[in-house]
Amino acid sequence: MKNSPRIMLVEMPIKIYAYDIDLMGIVSNLVYVRWFEHLRSAFLDTYFPLENMLLENSSPILAKTEIEYKYPLTIQEKPIGTTWIINMKRSRWEMGFEISTADRIHCTGKQTGYYFNMEAQKPAPMPAILYNQFIKEKTLLEIK
Numbered sequence: 478m479k480n481s482p483r484i485m486l487v488e489m490p491i492k493i494y495a496y497d498i499d500l501m502g503i504v505s506n507l508v509y510v511r512w513f514e515h516l517r518s519a520f521l522d523t524y525f526p527l528e529n530m531l532l533e534n535s536s537p538i539l540a541k542t543e544i545e546y547k548y549p550l551t552i553q554e555k556p557i558g559t560t561w562i563i564n565m566k567r568s569r570w571e572m573g574f575e576i577s578t579a580d581r582i583h584c585t586g587k588q589t590g591y592y593f594n595m596e597a598q599k600p601a602p603m604p605a606i607l608y609n610q611f612i613k614e615k616t617l618l619e620i621k
Contacts, residue, residue, distance in 0.1 A: 483561040503549035516560040544586040568600040
């Protein structure tokens with residue numbers, strides 16, 4: 478993931494709440510999964526909002542989440558969450574994630590999923606708006 482191009486990048490500040498920390502005073506490992514979900518939602522809000530998906534009777538579905546914890550976070554820190562598309566195919570997608578502060582990367586991860594037609598109850602082609610944006614940004618990165 479370190480070398481994957483950051484296509485369709487979305488960043489957002491992350492607030493750490495008291496309920497996010499464990500008895501040792503650090504952010505619980507489970508919280509990072511929730512942050513990945515918030516980042517994926519922010520990505521969709523940017524590129525293909527939920528209202529548009531519902532009009533098409535479709536939705537992305539998550540198949541796999543991978544996380545590598547590097548350094549703990551405490552409630553005093555101000556992390557930034559970043560997500561991007563690693564790869565996008567006909568109906569399958571892979572997203573990269575990073576939770577960092579100004580001085581270090583605290584966590585990296587990857588999610589894999591499919592685009593799904595809710596009416597037909599089967600994988601569906603990636604919406605053209607998402608796929609075309611991915612190809613456009615990927616091409617621009619390759620040109621540089």
